[in-house]
Amino acid sequence: MxxxxxxxxxxxxxxxxxxxxxxxxxxxxxxxxxxxxxxxxxxxxxxxxxxxxxxxxxxxxxxxxxxxxxxxxxxxxxxxxxxxxxxxxxxxxxxxxxxxxxxxxxxxxxxxxxxxxxxxxxxxxxxxAPDYFFVYVEYVQVKVSIPDILYIEGMKDYVKIFLASSSRPVITKMSMKAIQEKLSAFRFIRTHKSYIVAAGKVTAVKRDLICIGSLELPLSENYKGEVEKALAL
The missing domain is CATH 3.40.50.2300 (Response regulator)
Structure with missing residues (x-):
């Protein structure tokens, strides 16, 4: 109004x-x-x-x-x-x-x-919107910088948050829906039921894969329209 x-x-x-x-x-x-x-x-x-x-x-x-x-x-x-x-x-x-x-x-x-x-x-x-959030990792609150996120992989009740600054992912108990809500003010794309990718980190899109450098992640048919729109393909 x-x-x-x-x-x-x-x-x-x-x-x-x-x-x-x-x-x-x-x-x-x-x-x-x-x-x-x-x-x-x-x-x-x-x-x-x-x-x-x-x-x-x-x-x-x-x-x-x-x-x-x-x-x-x-x-x-x-x-x-x-x-x-x-x-x-x-x-x-x-x-x-x-x-x-x-x-x-x-x-x-x-x-x-x-x-x-x-x-x-x-x-x-x-x-x-702050460019970070905290998650519990083994009873400790760990700060995650949103610009540092490459992609997120869902595993049942947990998610793995892969960062550019670390070779080891941050693993925390959280649903994909919950973490997607934390990232809603930023440019992240759901590419698969188990994957969310930072749009700015994408370097290539293949038929059924989305690439971040040499890393290849699955691109589901159900999310291709969303990906194409977000990346202006």
Missing amino acids: LKCMAVDDEKLVLDLLVDNIQQVPFLQLVKACRNAMEAAAILHEQPVDLIFLDIQMPGLNGLQFLQSLKNPPMAILVTAYKEYALEGFNLDVVDYLLKPVSFERFLKACNKAQDLYNLQQKSATKEE
């Missing part, structure tokens, strides 16, 4: 924006404002993810308002003046809508905003 705000000094246009927002399932309207100063006060109290913003408004115009914000939300400009388009996109706005705006065009802009928001959230999750 994207929290949003609409800002336009024309009441009829503002009412139409509000009506359109209420028809989009993934939008939640926080406030409809008649000028930039009112919007600034609201943002100070309650940040939003997306703002629908007119450009030509008395006092502080829409572009000046965006430039004044330290951490501006995503913005969709809604205006009658196409000459501001270049300046708007220089401010990294999501979209630029010319009045009068059809609901179809409005929805297209909203979908772009949602896609961008989802991408930002996914990137933030990856950045925040």
Whole structure:
């Protein structure tokens, strides 16, 4: 759900924006404002993810308002003046809508905003995820560096974690599903019911084998589609 705000000094246009927002399932309207100063006060109290913003408004115009914000939300400009388009996109706005705006065009802009928001959230999750985890090895917690992992082999209730820095694998009691969840924010590929491989370590793919240097690991028919997608084959 994207929290949003609409800002336009024309009441009829503002009412139409509000009506359109209420028809989009993934939008939640926080406030409809008649000028930039009112919007600034609201943002100070309650940040939003997306703002629908007119450009030509008395006092502080829409572009000046965006430039004044330290951490501006995503913005969709809604205006009658196409000459501001270049300046708007220089401010990294999501979209630029010319009045009068059809609901179809409005929805297209909203979908772009949602896609961008989802991408930002996914990137933030990856950045925040630690690049290591701990596993029990003979009653001792051992740290495993994720960038050091070459591949993982499942053996019933245990997994072997093979590392670039060691000739001996780390063996711990864990299911393949559990370790796959630990690696979900990183580029690892399930190549077989018993194998997970670091995508960045793959050097070649054969008909039924996936290679890490001279090492050849099984590639199951059931996972070929996933492998091809992950490696852009």
